[in-house]
Amino acid sequence: MSMIRDLRAVVRPSRPATRKDNGTYDATRDPATPSAVVDCAVYRDGARVDTPGRLTPQEAMRLVRRDGGFAWIGLHEPTGTEFAALAGEFGLHPLAVEDAVTAHQRPKLERYDDTLFTVFKTIHYVEHDRLTANSQVVETGEVMCFTGRDFFITVRHGGQGSLRALRNRLQCDPELLAKGPSAVLHAIADHVVDGYIAVADAMQDDIDEVETEVFSPGRKGTPRGTDAGQIYQLKREVLEFKRAVSPLLRPMQLLSERPMRLIDPDIQKYFRDVADHLARVQEQVVGFDELLNSILQANLAQASVAQNEDMRKITSWAAIIAVPTMVCGVYGMNFKHMPELHWRYGYPVVMCVTVALCLTIHRTLKRNGWL
Numbered sequence: 001m002s003m004i005r006d007l008r009a010v011v012r013p014s015r016p017a018t019r020k021d022n023g024t025y026d027a028t029r030d031p032a033t034p035s036a037v038v039d040c041a042v043y044r045d046g047a048r049v050d051t052p053g054r055l056t057p058q059e060a061m062r063l064v065r066r067d068g069g070f071a072w073i074g075l076h077e078p079t080g081t082e083f084a085a086l087a088g089e090f091g092l093h094p095l096a097v098e099d100a101v102t103a104h105q106r107p108k109l110e111r112y113d114d115t116l117f118t119v120f121k122t123i124h125y126v127e128h129d130r131l132t133a134n135s136q137v138v139e140t141g142e143v144m145c146f147t148g149r150d151f152f153i154t155v156r157h158g159g160q161g162s163l164r165a166l167r168n169r170l171q172c173d174p175e176l177l178a179k180g181p182s183a184v185l186h187a188i189a190d191h192v193v194d195g196y197i198a199v200a201d202a203m204q205d206d207i208d209e210v211e212t213e214v215f216s217p218g219r220k221g222t223p224r225g226t227d228a229g230q231i232y233q234l235k236r237e238v239l240e241f242k243r244a245v246s247p248l249l250r251p252m253q254l255l256s257e258r259p260m261r262l263i264d265p266d267i268q269k270y271f272r273d274v275a276d277h278l279a280r281v282q283e284q285v286v287g288f289d290e291l292l293n294s295i296l297q298a299n300l301a302q303a304s305v306a307q308n309e310d311m312r313k314i315t316s317w318a319a320i321i322a323v324p325t326m327v328c329g330v331y332g333m334n335f336k337h338m339p340e341l342h343w344r345y346g347y348p349v350v351m352c353v354t355v356a357l358c359l360t361i362h363r364t365l366k367r368n369g370w371l
Helices: 007-012 059-068 080-090 092-103 164-171 181-215 228-256 265-331 346-368
Strands: 037-044 072-075 108-112 115-125 138-147 151-157
Touching: 037 059, 037 164, 059 072, 059 080, 059 092, 072 181, 072 265, 080 092, 092 108, 092 115, 092 138, 108 228, 115 151, 115 228, 138 181, 138 228, 151 181, 164 181, 181 228, 181 265, 228 265, 265 346
Parallel strands: 072 151
Antiparallel strands: 037 072, 108 115, 115 138, 138 151
């Protein structure tokens, strides 16, 4: 068990401390080669076999069949033609091949004869100065893994999610790589879930910011609210995050609980830790969704309250203005016999009574909170 004791330190030497370090990678296709193969190597006894020049997948498998070990082949967005020869060489099932080429798959775990096909959704947090109704908060990619007895194939889609850094870290621990393809599968699963944790922490900051903005006081201590479009956009991004996290929970539980011939027993127990972390992230994401629902409802309620306040003020001033309007309307009538018309003090008395009535109504409405 000594070779497994430091597994977590190798797979995740340091958890990202800031939102900027959230599990993104640096490599897509090699500009020098038009091939979809990003890296191809043979590992024997946990060490990478040195070979002159770049290996093709067919050459790698010839080495494996001759001298043992396993091949790890990484591809980025292969076409159907590029992947066809590889699928024939490794005996991959046509359904899994179709999923790997077309992408946009739901996270899942499937078994085809002696091959495990696993789909992971990678999540990248998109930095932004201020959340708007059009802000992109998360960007998704995909990593598909074919796990066999003597080979491991990764197919990536999207501009982020390279496994080069992870491959380099694993190559620094030969004892772990000696466990074979299942150790690589665990490392990728653990790395993807670590990325989820970092993104969840960053999204928590965004939600806290929106919540503060919604409930912070505006003029005269009343809630000023925020643009509902911002909250709705953040809710959509949380839903995208949820689609990546929730379907993966069952595959991780299967890998941690059900004995499988392709998964080393010493490695399998570490899938429990991945499943536990994934469950915690899933709870966070569900909580985000519910909290955003409450924030959105509170924001809409505040908008309704503000509209009611405005209507009460308009109604109050209309009631005050109604008094002089009524008096002017009465004296605008063309009657000859109106005593006040010829009374010396009629005008000042009427004006004083009008002002007194307006002040009385204003004071009453203000005391009742309408003004």
